[in-house]
Amino acid sequence: MRILVVDDDAIYCSLVSKKLSSLGGEPCEALDGLAAWQLAQEEEFDLALIDLGLPGLDGLSLIERLRNYPKTQQLPIVVVTGRDDRDTIDSAFGAGATLFLTKPINWSLLSYQINCVMRLTRSEQDAREAHQRARAESRIKDTVIGRLNRSLRPMARDLGACARDLAALTINGADAKALMSQSSALLVHANRLESGLANMAAFAEAISTNLEMHSTNAPMSAVVTAVVQSALARAAARNVMFKTQLPSDIYRIRGNTAQLALALLNLVDNAIRHAPVGSVVMLSGQLLDDGSFYFSVDDEGCGIEPVMLTQLLNPMLADTEEPRSDFDLTGMGLAVAKRIVEAHGGTLTIRSAVARGTTAIVHLPAERISVRNSEAA
DSSP, X not given: OEEEEEOXXXXXXXXXXXXXXXXXXXEEEESSHHHHHHHHHHSOOSEEEEOSOOSSSOHHHHHHHHHHSGGGTTOOEEEEESOOOHHHHHHHHHHTOSEEEESSOOHHHHHHHHHHHHHHHHHHHHHHHHHHHHHHHHHHHHHHHHHHHHXXXXXXXXXXXXXXXXXXXXXXXXXXXXXXXXXXXXXXXHHHHHHHHHHHHHHHHHHHXXXXXXXXXXXXXXXXXXXXXXXXXXXXXXXXXEEEEOOOTTEEEESOHHHHHHHHHHHHHHHHHHSOTTOEEEEEEEEOTTSOEEEEEEEOSOOOOHHHHHHHHOOOOOTTSOOOTTOOSOOOHHHHHHHHHHHTTOEEEEEEETTTEEEEEEEEOGGGEEEOHHHHO
């Protein structure tokens, strides 16, 4: 466990570090608030012990900065100070402290206090992930119901019309050729309905049962390797160039890597399917200054009309809307990707211009991203 120790007393700071090392921790020292703030932005920590009376940037201001920075919003912070008056305690917790300890530290209790803080932090993280998962699963159900409602009505209407026409032809004594033609049309609509229902059932089963927010901390390659391999094969089949511009594999993603790979693959596959022959589809990624990460998928295709884009991203449509026979139970890629990304606390943004192409941006929060310290150094 990496611990950021912040105190302007170098001797005391060293003493705390030695005690934490004896408890199995990996301390990193900072003697002022600005140095601690710099370390918090550049490195990964599991816990911070912060004194309030710091030069440069005082302890309360440092805590407020850490709480307002996405990467460290959930970092457990223990205030260790010689002051124990009510105003100081209120100010510390108001700024975002997790625990308040007074000097001198009771070393026999410190390990228990740290373990308690870490258990509390993990419990809060589990609760947040459970909430995200519940919201995502609820939206998935809405997607399934909305798409079924939107698509089954026109399909049923077409089937009914064909059946009525076939009955009328039979009553009027139509010849075999006319009957056969109408029967074929009826069969086409029936097959379309069967295929669509199978598509939706597979989607509902795969997503509703497998959308689990595991806290696996896996290298970036666990997400992108399968996507790139599949995309290269699909692009070659359509005579489209697929390129990547991804950072070196020093970044790690915490979450369900299989689901995140599925989200990216849906976006890449959608871009390749609509890209003109000989054009380029690009998958790129970059770490942002606040510690968050984005993937983008760019194509040079026909683009998506704004109304259609809204429908694709939000398939839960009102019952009062006019059914459309061309809005089938297929084309769930964007909706699936959106649900998976949101389940990880991220966002999916689609920017599209008709006849100019589309860019899909997956933005994952800083709490989902970490850097392998040895390689980063």
